[in-house]
Amino acid sequence: MRRLLRANLIILLILPVIFAIQSYAAEPLKPDNLEIQRGQFIAEHGSFLSPAWKGETWERLKATSKPLPDEVLNSKPVSQNDQALIRYGLHPAPFSNNNLPMGLRPAWTRDGRMKGLQIDCLLCHGGSIAGKSYVGLGNSTLDMVTFLNAMTRAENRPPPILTFNLNSSRGTVNAGQLSIVLFSLRNTDLSFVTVPLKLESNLPEQDVPAWWNIARKSTIYIDGRTSGESSRSIMQFYLPELTEDQFASYEPAFKDLLAYIRDLKPPKYPFPIDRAKADEGQQIFEKTCSKCHGTYGENSSYPDQVIDLSVIGTDPARAKGVSDKSIDHYNATWFGKVHAVDKTVPLGYQAPPLDGVWATAPYLHNGSVPTVYDLLNSSGRPARFLRHATTGVENFDPLHLGWKVRRLKPEDPVKFKDSFQTRSIFDNSRYGLGNQGHTFGDRLTEAQRFQVIEYLKTL
Numbered sequence: 001m002r003r004l005l006r007a008n009l010i011i012l013l014i015l016p017v018i019f020a021i022q023s024y025a026a027e028p029l030k031p032d033n034l035e036i037q038r039g040q041f042i043a044e045h046g047s048f049l050s051p052a053w054k055g056e057t058w059e060r061l062k063a064t065s066k067p068l069p070d071e072v073l074n075s076k077p078v079s080q081n082d083q084a085l086i087r088y089g090l091h092p093a094p095f096s097n098n099n100l101p102m103g104l105r106p107a108w109t110r111d112g113r114m115k116g117l118q119i120d121c122l123l124c125h126g127g128s129i130a131g132k133s134y135v136g137l138g139n140s141t142l143d144m145v146t147f148l149n150a151m152t153r154a155e156n157r158p159p160p161i162l163t164f165n166l167n168s169s170r171g172t173v174n175a176g177q178l179s180i181v182l183f184s185l186r187n188t189d190l191s192f193v194t195v196p197l198k199l200e201s202n203l204p205e206q207d208v209p210a211w212w213n214i215a216r217k218s219t220i221y222i223d224g225r226t227s228g229e230s231s232r233s234i235m236q237f238y239l240p241e242l243t244e245d246q247f248a249s250y251e252p253a254f255k256d257l258l259a260y261i262r263d264l265k266p267p268k269y270p271f272p273i274d275r276a277k278a279d280e281g282q283q284i285f286e287k288t289c290s291k292c293h294g295t296y297g298e299n300s301s302y303p304d305q306v307i308d309l310s311v312i313g314t315d316p317a318r319a320k321g322v323s324d325k326s327i328d329h330y331n332a333t334w335f336g337k338v339h340a341v342d343k344t345v346p347l348g349y350q351a352p353p354l355d356g357v358w359a360t361a362p363y364l365h366n367g368s369v370p371t372v373y374d375l376l377n378s379s380g381r382p383a384r385f386l387r388h389a390t391t392g393v394e395n396f397d398p399l400h401l402g403w404k405v406r407r408l409k410p411e412d413p414v415k416f417k418d419s420f421q422t423r424s425i426f427d428n429s430r431y432g433l434g435n436q437g438h439t440f441g442d443r444l445t446e447a448q449r450f451q452v453i454e455y456l457k458t459l
């Protein structure tokens with residue numbers, strides 16, 4: 001495995017030298033800048049797993065992908081390449097990525113040659129909005145299981161059988177249960193088990209949060225139980241392969257990655273803002289919302305609080321789905337040695353910072369609410385809707401702030417002709433996907449809601 005990373009490590013070792021030379025001529029770089037620059041390199045190019053697919057498989061999948069139905073494309077001509085991106089919910093990379101979409105990257109063979117493809121953090125943590133891709137924007141269109149299966153089938157291999165629901169439709173993903181399953185295959189010394197452990201957790205699918213949110217939080221993850229300093233926690237997805245020694249030797253790279261993530265800034269709202277209306281919205285926000293979500297701009301503050309389930313009232317499955325047994329197991333491994341998961345935090349959800357919130361629809365930890373307007377008016381939230389097919393301006397709703405979705409009526413089908421549309425159904429009756437709770441906007445008048453929305457565009 002050490003060979004696997006050799007090329008990357010060499011570049012990592014050289015990077016500081018390059019920056020040191022550059023800084024000679026320009027402004028001197030602070031040491032923390034080096035961490036961030038190395039972290040960005042890891043985010044965009046780091047490769048820690050052996051190949052899952054052959055190098056040409058994405059090209060083959062693109063060439064053989066079924067065209068999308070006309071109603072999805074609004075009869076616009078869309079290239080074969082873009083159709084494949086839309087079908088699987090992938091986005092062009094905003095950095096040089098060997099002509100691959102964000103989330104796919106070259107992997108290394110065991111003898112150190114660059115060969116084959118592998119997925120990476122940006123499959124879930126890279127997205128696009130209004131025609132621009134961003135590292136760190138949660139991917140709101142990904143159909144992960146369909147994508148993984150299609151890649152594997154394109155090599156004439158049968159897709160693996162999963163023992164849990166990775167995602168029931170596009171846009172949400174069960175990263176939490178994936179981690180639990182990976183931990184169930186390791187003993188506390190990280191040796192592989194002979195029989196999977198019963199860790200008794202049942203986590204639901206979730207919306208992927210924006211990476212730039214962690215800058216103001218002292219913890220990571222929506223339940224506020226994991227230290228924001230835990231570079232080990234973000235290495236969980238390498239459990240299929242790495243040994244404890246390898247984890248330890250790659251940890252410095254993940255410290256740098258965390259420093260980079262912590263330094264990310266949200267994109268600015270790209271459309272006009274009515275400043276007078278936004279100022280009125282700010283006053284309402286500071287009276288009604290700031291005690292949980294903090295203040296913004298100069299002298300900003302952030303309370304960094306987990307709100308009890310009984311107060312927030314949103315779907316409890318994510319908070320209740322983690323068993324003490326899984327936490328104890330995690331804490332007994334290398335992962336929990338420096339920063340243990342804190343079981344004493346009351347069950348609830350962290351009120352996230354709302355920086356760049358215009359770009360992160362759908363809302364709530366499970367993505368059950370398509371716009372901020374729906375969030376602020378709980379009685380009008382759709383129970384079932386067809387998710388936005390693309391992330392272009394044509395599907396962005398600047399009035400209600402979020403995605404334009406097609407609300408489904410009870411008599412509307414549960415299945416459409418093209419599986420793309422069936423997999424676009426968000427159904428709030430599924431486990432963990434309830435759209436209840438967070439009723440703090442219900443008492444606002446319509447005019448006040450639109451003022452708050454205008455203010456949120458400025459964050």
Ligand code: HEC
Pocket residue numbers: 120121122123124125144173174175176206207208209210211213214219220221222223234235237257261
């Ligand atoms: C399969 C999709 C997926 C992949 C791959 C993935 N993540 Fe995540 N990530 C998520 C989801 C979903 C959450 C929200 C979890 C929660 O809050 O319970 C999350 C949360 C996080 C957070 C905390 C965000 C916050 O607001 O608290 C960090 C940091 C993070 N991931 C880093 C990474 C890194 C680094 C990688 C690659 C090594 C990675 N993730 C790979 C889906 C993914």
Ligand code: HEC
Pocket residue numbers: 222285288289290291292293307311312314315349350351352354357360362363364365366372375438440441452
């Ligand atoms: C009592 C604390 C509290 C108050 C008051 C509150 N919120 Fe929240 N808010 C939360 C919590 C906790 C969450 C996360 C809940 C979840 O994901 O299940 C949240 C989530 C959100 C989100 C979704 C963020 C995302 O990216 O998914 C938005 C937007 C939001 N709140 C806006 C507001 C506005 C606007 C107000 C004032 C009208 C407000 N909140 C009042 C606690 C609060």
